[in-house]
Amino acid sequence: MRFLHTADWHLGKLFGQRYQTEDQRYVLGELLSLAKDECVDAVVIAGDIFDRSVPPAEAVDLMSEVLARFAELRLPVLYIAGNHDSASRIDFGRTVLAKSRVYLAGHVRQGAAPVVLEDADGPVYVSLLPFASPLEVREAFGVESALTYDEAMALVVADARAQIPAGARSIAVAHAFLAGGVSSESERPLSVGGTDQVRPVHFTAYRYTALGHLHGPQRAGAETIRYSGSLLKYSFDEAAQRKGVIIVDMDKDGAVTQKFVPLTPRHDVRIVTGMMSELMSDGFDPLPHDDYVRVDLLDTDTILNAYEKLQAVYPNLFTLTRPNWRPKDADALAVQSHEEQKKKSDVTLFCEFFSDNTEQHEQLTDEQRQVVIDCFDEMERERREQA
Ligand SMILES: [Mn+2]
Incomplete structure (x- = not known):
C-alpha cells in the first residue's frame, strides 16, 4: 500500500492581501502529477482543507475540481x-x-467505522479523527466532566481502536498539536488560552499517523507519526521551510517507510535583507523578483517612499521592516505598541484589562482565568460554526 500524505491546504487563504487560490491550483496540479507518477493507492489530507469556516466560492470550486481529478485517476x-x-x-x-x-469526517462521532482500503495483502483500516475541541468530544461521547485536549484525544483514539480488528494494519489521520511539535505563525491556536497539546503516545498502536495542524514538516514523537506540513508557505517565518508531501509505503506486515517529496510553488516566499542602495542595484538578488517578499531594510536613516521604491524592484512586496530604524515621534511609538498588543492572546489582553480596571490592580484567580479561557474557546467554536 502506497499513499500520499498532505495537510493544511488552507484553500481561500489570504496572504499579503491576496487570495492564494491560483498558487494553490498550481501546486495542487503538481501534487496530482506526483500522485499519478508515484502510483499511489490513496491520498490523505489531514485537515485545514479550507482557511476558514465559510470559504470563498473560488476555494470551494478548487476543492471540487481537485476531487474530480482524483476521481479521474481512480x-x-x-x-x-x-x-x-x-x-x-x-x-x-x-x-x-x-x-x-x-x-471524509467533519464532526467527531462515537463508534465511527474506519475506512477500509484494500491492497493485494489485505485490508488497511484508516481512522479519520477530525479536529474536535474537548467540548465537542464531550458532546459526541456523552461525557459530563471537563476534559483536557489530551484526555479528549485518549477517548477518541480508544473508541477508534475498538473498531479495528486486533493485529490488522492501521493508519490514523488526525488534526492536533502533538507535544514537542514546532509551530509557525500561520497556524491559529487550537485553544486561545488552555493547553491544546496532546501526547504522541495515543497513536503508537497505528502503523502510521498522518497529522495536520503544524505547518512545518516534522516527525512527532516517532518516525511513523508525522506532519506533512502545509501545502504552501503561508507566513514569512516559514520562509526557510521546504513544503511538500509525504509518500508512505506500508508492506504486508504493516512496516512503514516514507519519503518527503518537495513541491515547487509558483511563487516562493522569502525574506530579502540589505541596504536600500544594495537592493536597488542590479544583480544583488539573483532569485526571481516576483516571489512573495518581505524586505528587512537595514538602513538607519529615514528613507522617503521606501515601500514604493522597493515595490518597483519587487512587485509582490508584502511587508517592509526597518530593524535598525528607531522613530522618535509619538505616533510611531503608538503604532509600535499597537503591534505589541496584536501579538498578545485574547486571554492575556482580558487579564490585563481586568487588572487595569480594578482598584488594587487585582489579578484573576486560576478559577476565574479558566472561566475566561472557556468563554473564548466557546466563542472561537461559534465563530467556526456560524461564520
Ligand atoms: Mn493549518
Missing part, C-alpha cells in the same frame, strides 16, 4: 476537518461521496 481520497474548517460544512455530502471513494 484514487480514493480521505480527508478530515481541521480547526480552520467548519465540521458541518466539511461533512457535506459525506454518505454520497463515500460511494465515489471520497471518505
Whole structure:
C-alpha cells in the first residue's frame, strides 16, 4: 500500500492581501502529477482543507475540481476537518461521496467505522479523527466532566481502536498539536488560552499517523507519526521551510517507510535583507523578483517612499521592516505598541484589562482565568460554526 500524505491546504487563504487560490491550483496540479507518477493507492489530507469556516466560492470550486481529478485517476481520497474548517460544512455530502471513494469526517462521532482500503495483502483500516475541541468530544461521547485536549484525544483514539480488528494494519489521520511539535505563525491556536497539546503516545498502536495542524514538516514523537506540513508557505517565518508531501509505503506486515517529496510553488516566499542602495542595484538578488517578499531594510536613516521604491524592484512586496530604524515621534511609538498588543492572546489582553480596571490592580484567580479561557474557546467554536 502506497499513499500520499498532505495537510493544511488552507484553500481561500489570504496572504499579503491576496487570495492564494491560483498558487494553490498550481501546486495542487503538481501534487496530482506526483500522485499519478508515484502510483499511489490513496491520498490523505489531514485537515485545514479550507482557511476558514465559510470559504470563498473560488476555494470551494478548487476543492471540487481537485476531487474530480482524483476521481479521474481512480484514487480514493480521505480527508478530515481541521480547526480552520467548519465540521458541518466539511461533512457535506459525506454518505454520497463515500460511494465515489471520497471518505471524509467533519464532526467527531462515537463508534465511527474506519475506512477500509484494500491492497493485494489485505485490508488497511484508516481512522479519520477530525479536529474536535474537548467540548465537542464531550458532546459526541456523552461525557459530563471537563476534559483536557489530551484526555479528549485518549477517548477518541480508544473508541477508534475498538473498531479495528486486533493485529490488522492501521493508519490514523488526525488534526492536533502533538507535544514537542514546532509551530509557525500561520497556524491559529487550537485553544486561545488552555493547553491544546496532546501526547504522541495515543497513536503508537497505528502503523502510521498522518497529522495536520503544524505547518512545518516534522516527525512527532516517532518516525511513523508525522506532519506533512502545509501545502504552501503561508507566513514569512516559514520562509526557510521546504513544503511538500509525504509518500508512505506500508508492506504486508504493516512496516512503514516514507519519503518527503518537495513541491515547487509558483511563487516562493522569502525574506530579502540589505541596504536600500544594495537592493536597488542590479544583480544583488539573483532569485526571481516576483516571489512573495518581505524586505528587512537595514538602513538607519529615514528613507522617503521606501515601500514604493522597493515595490518597483519587487512587485509582490508584502511587508517592509526597518530593524535598525528607531522613530522618535509619538505616533510611531503608538503604532509600535499597537503591534505589541496584536501579538498578545485574547486571554492575556482580558487579564490585563481586568487588572487595569480594578482598584488594587487585582489579578484573576486560576478559577476565574479558566472561566475566561472557556468563554473564548466557546466563542472561537461559534465563530467556526456560524461564520
Ligand atoms: Mn493549518
